[in-house]
Amino acid sequence: MRRTMAVLFLWMVALAPTLLWAQADQKPAQPAPPEPAFKVGDTAPDFTMYDQNRQQVKLSSFRGKKNVALAFVVFAFTGG
Amino acid sequence: MKAFQQNLEKLEAADTQVLGVSMDSTFSNAAWAKDMGVNFPILSDWGGDVTKQFGIYNPGYKAARRTTFLIDKDGKIVEIKVDREAVDPTAIVTSCERRKLKG
Numbered sequence: 323m324r325r326t327m328a329v330l331f332l333w334m335v336a337l338a339p340t341l342l343w344a345q346a347d348q349k350p351a352q353p354a355p356p357e358p359a360f361k362v363g364d365t366a367p368d369f370t371m372y373d374q375n376r377q378q379v380k381l382s383s384f385r386g387k388k389n390v391a392l393a394f395v396v397f398a399f400t401g402g
Numbered sequence: 403m404k405a406f407q408q409n410l411e412k413l414e415a416a417d418t419q420v421l422g423v424s425m426d427s428t429f430s431n432a433a434w435a436k437d438m439g440v441n442f443p444i445l446s447d448w449g450g451d452v453t454k455q456f457g458i459y460n461p462g463y464k465a466a467r468r469t470t471f472l473i474d475k476d477g478k479i480v481e482i483k484v485d486r487e488a489v490d491p492t493a494i495v496t497s498c499e500r501r502k503l504k505g
Contacts, residue, residue: 355467358482359457366473369452371423373443374432379421382477389418389480389501390473391494393406394458394466398426398434398444 366392407440409491416498417475425450425465458484472497 360366370380384390406413406420413420422444424431431444445452450466453459458467470488472481481497 353462355485356458356460358469358471358484359455360471360479360482362479362482364479365477366471366479367455368477369455371445371447371452372428373445374428374435375443376428377443379443379445381421381473384419384473384475385477386475387417389416389475389498391406391413391418391420391491391498392423392471392473393403393420393488394423394453394456394469394471395403396424396463396465396468398424398430399437 366390403440403444404438405489406442406491407438409495410442412495413491413498416495416502418472418494418498421445423447423452423466425453470494474501 366381368380368382370378373379381390381392403422406422410420420442422431422440422442424434424444425447426434427448428446431446435441435444447453447466450459453466456469456471458469459465460467468485468488470481470483470491471479472494474480480501481494483493487493
């Protein structure tokens, strides 16, 4: 009886890492983040959007005058 | 965005306009800009059309991936930074200053 218990115990110890590993593997896979549709060297598509003062801003209006740092954020009121 | 505000003088000196984009309403963006003390335009991409066109709409969050595109005076994309790298404007500032020197 004691021997059987000891063998069982050893089995459990031996299997524990496998079980943990299997559990870790079951985490839901995060979908891959979206990759930018453009690469360096591509021409940016033009757009017109409203700024916080309800003024229209058109990307192509900066053409020949200024570089544009276009910073997309996740949500307003979040860091970064 | 605050980091861009802190670097605004350097960016302006290097002929660069900063434009923030968020999928929130103009009202939300106005409140946020005021809260952050930001005085460059924060554009409202309500509906996400522009975000989708640039390929960075994340359906999991129903929002954009944090991405900064630097577009030169010819309208060409010259730098793309995502996530953590997009938050820190240092690389963008350096790139703009280099462009200014080259003329």
